[in-house]
Amino acid sequence: METILSPRSFSPLFKTHLLPQLQPKSSYGLKPICCALRKQPSQPCQFVKQSFYKRTSWVSNVHQGLAALAISLALNFSLPILTDVALASEFDILNEGPPKDSYVVDDAGVLSRVTKSDLKRLLSDLESRKGYHINIVTVRKLTSKADAFEYADQVLERWYPTVEEGNNKGIVVLVTTQKEGAVTGGPEFIKAVGDSVLDATVSENLPVLATEEKYNEAVFSAANRLVAAVDGLPDPGGPQAKDNKRESNFKTREETDEKRGQFTLVVGGLLVIAFVVPMAQYYAYVSKK
Structure with a gap:
């Protein structure tokens, strides 16, 4: 019994695992415990804070969208009113x-x-x-x-x-x-x-x-x-309307007919030259042979 229950028999088993955590006087054992106590509540706090920020940003985006929609509707409905005010002089x-x-x-x-x-x-x-x-x-x-x-x-x-x-x-x-x-x-x-x-x-x-x-x-x-x-004085008169009639760029019918006749003569002369000159050259070439 003494051999089995002696502290020396348990020390090899708990030497590496239990002693560093159970000894209160060891500075090595205090540091992880304190860190664990500080980190355990901080982790859920960080998670809650991040989710709160995400929820706040989502809500703020919704609010901004609603505000933009309200401004757009207000401008659309107020434009006729502003126009009426501008024309109400x-x-x-x-x-x-x-x-x-x-x-x-x-x-x-x-x-x-x-x-x-x-x-x-x-x-x-x-x-x-x-x-x-x-x-x-x-x-x-x-x-x-x-x-x-x-x-x-x-x-x-x-x-x-x-x-x-x-x-x-x-x-x-x-x-x-x-x-x-x-x-x-x-x-x-x-x-x-x-x-x-x-x-x-x-x-x-x-x-x-x-x-x-x-x-x-x-x-x-x-x-x-x-x-x-x-006062019964002579009428000073008023300005006369100026004749701002501009000259037309379109040609008259007579000018169009004249130009058309000239164009017909030119085209006819070109056609004659195009047919007569080659025929004359061909005739001259054949007669030489």
């Missing part, structure tokens, strides 16, 4: 009413500061002397009305709803995109200007100069012509 003119500090509503943004100053001087002088008030309106494009005449009447009715308010008022409208204009006003204003000057201003000053993109000159010349008519 003609309605803004109606709602804002006549200008208080000037005689010009340059919504199209085509008039210079000098032109606005000259118009204010010219029209304020007319109002102080004759009592007629003329407003100049420029708009880029019309979407609610068919032409400038309907829009001018709408502006007059909206700004001056009663006959008494609009009796001596005049409205000049210039549409830059459509290159057209219109003049309207109350009964007294129309009578003071006259139908001939009104028609000439609408057909000459506004469209002709607007076609050449001379918007400042178109507006000021139209206002100057209306003021001269109210």
Whole structure:
């Protein structure tokens, strides 16, 4: 029994395996135990952290995709609204009413500061002397009305709803995109200007100069012509439409027939030469033999 149960008999069996792990005083045995205690909880933590990062990145990608989709839908649905806002300037003119500090509503943004100053001087002088008030309106494009005449009447009715308010008022409208204009006003204003000057201003000053993109000159010349008519002065006239007819590159029928005849003669002469010359050479060769 002593021999079997003696520590010396067990030492060879556990010398290499058990003693390094069971001896607490050995520094060699403490280091692996501490490392094992530190590594065991750290491994699942690392696994959980990686899976959490993966889940977070997946969720963030989904959020980014949804955000991009929402932005795209918002832009697609907001473009018609933005377009309507950009084209709503003609309605803004109606709602804002006549200008208080000037005689010009340059919504199209085509008039210079000098032109606005000259118009204010010219029209304020007319109002102080004759009592007629003329407003100049420029708009880029019309979407609610068919032409400038309907829009001018709408502006007059909206700004001056009663006959008494609009009796001596005049409205000049210039549409830059459509290159057209219109003049309207109350009964007294129309009578003071006259139908001939009104028609000439609408057909000459506004469209002709607007076609050449001379918007400042178109507006000021139209206002100057209306003021001269109210004052009873001779009509200064307006610009005449230039004949921009280009010469055609196509030939007339007479020129085509003439060229065709010449071409026929040339081709016929070439055919004759092509057949006659070889035959003559052949005949000369045969006769020599």
